[in-house]
Amino acid sequence: MEFSWDVIACLGLAVLVHVLVYIFVMQKRARSIDGRHVVVTGGSSGIGVCLAIECVTKGAHVTIIARDEKKLKSAVDRMELVRQRPDQKLQYRSLDIGGDYEEVARVLAETEATVGPIYALLNCAGMAICGVFEDVSVRDVHKLMNVNFFGSYNCTRHVLSRMKSAREGIIVFTSSQAAMFGIYGYGPYAASKYALRAMAETIAMESREHGVSVTLALPCDTNTPGFEEEEKSKPRETKIISGGGGLLKPEDMAKAILQDALKGNFVSIVGAESWLITMLGGGLLPWDGFFTNLLHALVIGPLRLFAYGLHKYFNSIIRKCAKEERASKNGSGDKVEAK
Ligand SMILES: NC(=O)C1=CN([C@@H]2O[C@H](COP(=O)(O)OP(=O)(O)OC[C@H]3O[C@@H](n4cnc5c(N)ncnc54)[C@H](OP(=O)(O)O)[C@@H]3O)[C@@H](O)[C@H]2O)C=CC1
Numbered sequence: 202m203e204f205s206w207d208v209i210a211c212l213g214l215a216v217l218v219h220v221l222v223y224i225f226v227m228q229k230r231a232r233s234i235d236g237r238h239v240v241v242t243g244g245s246s247g248i249g250v251c252l253a254i255e256c257v258t259k260g261a262h263v264t265i266i267a268r269d270e271k272k273l274k275s276a277v278d279r280m281e282l283v284r285q286r287p288d289q290k291l292q293y294r295s296l297d298i299g300g301d302y303e304e305v306a307r308v309l310a311e312t313e314a315t316v317g318p319i320y321a322l323l324n325c326a327g328m329a330i331c332g333v334f335e336d337v338s339v340r341d342v343h344k345l346m347n348v349n350f351f352g353s354y355n356c357t358r359h360v361l362s363r364m365k366s367a368r369e370g371i372i373v374f375t376s377s378q379a380a381m382f383g384i385y386g387y388g389p390y391a392a393s394k395y396a397l398r399a400m401a402e403t404i405a406m407e408s409r410e411h412g413v414s415v416t417l418a419l420p421c422d423t424n425t426p427g428f429e430e431e432e433k434s435k436p437r438e439t440k441i442i443s444g445g446g447g448l449l450k451p452e453d454m455a456k457a458i459l460q461d462a463l464k465g466n467f468v469s470i471v472g473a474e475s476w477l478i479t480m481l482g483g484g485l486l487p488w489d490g491f492f493t494n495l496l497h498a499l500v501i502g503p504l505r506l507f508a509y510g511l512h513k514y515f516n517s518i519i520r521k522c523a524k525e526e527r528a529s530k531n532g533s534g535d536k537v538e539a540k
């Protein structure tokens with residue numbers, strides 16, 4: 202058979218036209234939250250407060266939930282600055298979402314009585330405690346699971362059945378890039394974020410038929426008060442590996458999360474590094490868009506080879522840190538060369 206550049210050019214052109222049509226015409230329409238009740242857990246700080254502010258600018262009635270009243274009050278003050286209408290209800294509730302389910306349900310029901318049924322639940326409250334497996338206390342592991350997993354579970358448990366019977370609703374789970382592959386120093390934290398990913402995938406499959414969409418946010422390191430706090434106890438290995446994913450601004454991550462949630466996209470990520478890690482780690486994620494999936498199919502083979510190199514690189518970081526640790530214990534303090 203003769204090799205024909207014409208055929209290749211035609212095929213190339215056809216693919217290009219399809220991609221352009223997809224980008225400009227077939228984009229999903231974002232739903233409106235104007236006048237709807239949106240609840241943002243963890244809405245007093247970091248990504249959560251940015252999410253709350255975004256929702257206010259879109260005309261929603263916004264309830265933020267966290268524990269510390271002082272932080273909640275100042276977050277509502279920031280939300281007031283972007284208020285769109287005098288009748289928009291902006292309020293906070295102080296609540297430990299990882300505590301007793303009955304209490305969480307009671308507070309959410311009470312906000313619904315005053316503001317209206319919850320149209321969107323943005324689960325953003327969470328925390329990180331880092332350290333190699335045996336260095337994280339049993340108590341801290343329970344704390345991580347309570348806030349990160351049970352917190353989102355409790356709130357979702359309260360809203361989901363009503364959303365399903367209303368045949369509308371939006372639920373966001375804030376997981377992490379650390380739920381895409383195991384990373385040194387993130388053990389129990391990652392377990393809590395993998396749990397969220399598992400729950401989000403399941404609920405998405407169960408709820409689509411009932412008009413409820415689920416979005417799984419997978420941020421990499423994001424510059425927030427929570428991030429500053431976790432940096433204090435983070436092993437050096439974790440800092441270096443995690444740092445390879447870049448550092449996002451909370452405003453950018455929040456904008457992306459809300460946009461994906463309103464469009465009903467399952468995955469919400471920002472940045473090329475996160476895209477790469479999610480491609481590799483999320484083989485069976487219900488990723489939206491035929492062309493995203495086609496692209497995934499085309500690049501996954503070569504990427505797997507890249508991942509092999511990536512793990513070699515991660516291991517070299519860990520080896521180097523261990524060597525330096527040993528050297529400083531030996532009292533020399535100097536960096537040792539490999540023998
Ligand atoms: N920043 C990052 O690098 C990344 C963050 N994430 C995730 O994104 C989410 C937001 O993170 P970030 O903005 O950095 O976090 P911040 O620490 O800045 O904010 C966390 C928020 O959650 C609230 N919160 C914590 N525990 C509870 C609780 N038990 N009940 C109710 N509210 C609670 C906090 O308020 P209060 O303490 O007063 O209760 C605060 O409002 C988290 O789930 C985090 O795990 C994921 C990947 C990377």
Ligand SMILES: CCCCCCCCCCCCCCCC(=O)[C@@H](N)CO
Pocket residue numbers: 328329377378379384420421422423428431442443444445446474477478
């Ligand atoms: C050329 C491409 C190179 C790609 C390198 C990829 C490096 C791995 C990125 C892993 C990022 C994990 C972030 C977890 C953040 C998180 O959850 C914590 N901040 C806790 O809050």
